[in-house]
Amino acid sequence: MSSDLTARARIRDAAIKLFAERGVDGATVRDIAQEAGVSSGLLRHHFGSKEGLRDACDEWALSELTKISGRFTDFRTLDGLTPRVMLLQRYLIRSTMDGSPTGAAIFDRMLEYGEQWLATTDLKVADPRAFVAVLSVMKMSMFTMRDLMSRALGADVTEPAAWARMLQASLDLFSQPLITPEQALQARAALDRLAAEAGEDAS
Amino acid sequence: MSSDLTARARIRDAAIKLFAERGVDGATVRDIAQEAGVSSGLLRHHFGSKEGLRDACDEWALSELTKISGRFTDFRTLDGLTPRVMLLQRYLIRSTMDGSPTGAAIFDRMLEYGEQWLATTDLKVADPRAFVAVLSVMKMSMFTMRDLMSRALGADVTEPAAWARMLQASLDLFSQPLITPEQALQARAALDRLAAEAGEDAS
C-alpha cells in the first residue's frame, strides 16, 4: 500500500499513526519500527531520538495541513476532509496534549484565529479570550475523545460515516442556544457566589 | 495536612492526585507511594496491583461524588464545586480516557441523563444520541485539556478563579447560537456531499 515510500517516510507515517492512536508515550520505538517494517535502529539513524521523531512528525503534519488549507485550524472548511487529513489533525492534537511545543504554538494560533473570527460576529462575549479557548478545546475534544465517541455512537468515528454523524450533531449544538438567558443568569450568579467564597478563603 | 489519615487513605488520595495529573500510565507506583509517604510494597499489600488501586480509586471517587450530588454528571449543579470535587471529577474523567471500565459505565450514565435532559427541552435535534455524546465530550474537555486551558488563560484553571472564568465562558457559549441557520445548512450540505462520496468509495 505505502511500501513504495522511502523508509524514512514510512517511519514517519507509522509514527503519526501510532502516536495518534496511543499517545507519544504509549507508542514505543520498537512498535513504530515494526509498523514501518524496519529495524528500530534505523529510526534512531534518521531522527536521532524519539523526541526528534516527534518533532519531525509535528513539523511534517503541520506543513501538510497548511498545504491543504491555509487555515486548517478552522474546521468549517469541510472540503477535503479526507481520512488522511483527519489522521493528521488527530495526531497534531494528540501530540499537543502530550506536551509538544509545536502543538502549543499551533494552539496559540488557533486562539488568534478564533479571536479574529469572534470579532467578525455579533456575539455577546464578556471574556473573548476564555470564550475562544473553551470553544477551541471543545472542538478538539471530538478528536481526543475518539474512543468514548465511538463507544457512544456504536461505530468507529475514524470512519467517515460516524464522523459525519458527529459533525452533524455539533452543528445542531452550535446553531441553537442550549440554555435560556434566565438559566445562564442563574448559573452566572452561582458562579459569582463561588468566586466570592474563594476570595474570602484566600484572604 | 492530611497525614492524620490512614495510610491506605493517603495512598488512595495520592493516587487520585497523580493519576489525574499524569494519567494512569504516567503515574508510577513508586511516585504514588512517595507522595503518600509509604513504601511501594504497602501499595501492593493494600490494593493488590496498580490495576486494583485504580479500581479502588474509581469506586471511591464515584461514591464520593454521588454522595455529594445525586447526579454529579450534571455540571449545572455548581453548589459545592470545591477544589476537592473538581479533582475527583478530573480524576474520573482521566481514568475513563485511560480505559477504565468504571469510567466507561459512568460515561454511559452521562449519556442516559443527557438524553433525559434533552427530552425536557424543546431543542431541535436530528440525532439525540450523537448530540448528547458530543455535548458530554465537550463538557469533559474542560477537564481533560487543563494544560491548554491554563496556557490560554495565563492562569492555572485548577484554581477556582480561573476555573470560574472558564465556566463563565462556557455559559456564554451555550446560551447563544454560534452559527446562523444558513451557515448550519451550508455545512450540513457539505457534510452530506462528503458522506455521499464516502459511500461511493465503499461500493
Added chain:
DNA sequence: ACTCCGGCTACACGCTTGTGTAGTAGGCTG
C-alpha cells in the same frame, strides 16, 4: 506470657523502555 496476624519495609526479579555501538550491503565517485 505466648502467639498470631495485619500493617509495613527492604530488596530482588524479569520485562520493557530509549539509547548506544559495531558491523554489513550497495551504489556512487575518484
Added chain:
DNA sequence: CAGCCTACTACACAAGCGTGTAGCCGGAGT
C-alpha cells in the same frame, strides 16, 4: 578497481517499570 559514504541491521546497555518475596514490628486474643 579502490574508497567511501549512506542506508540499514543486530545486539548490548542502563534505567525504570510492575510485581514478587522475605521479614520486621506492635497490638489484640487466648
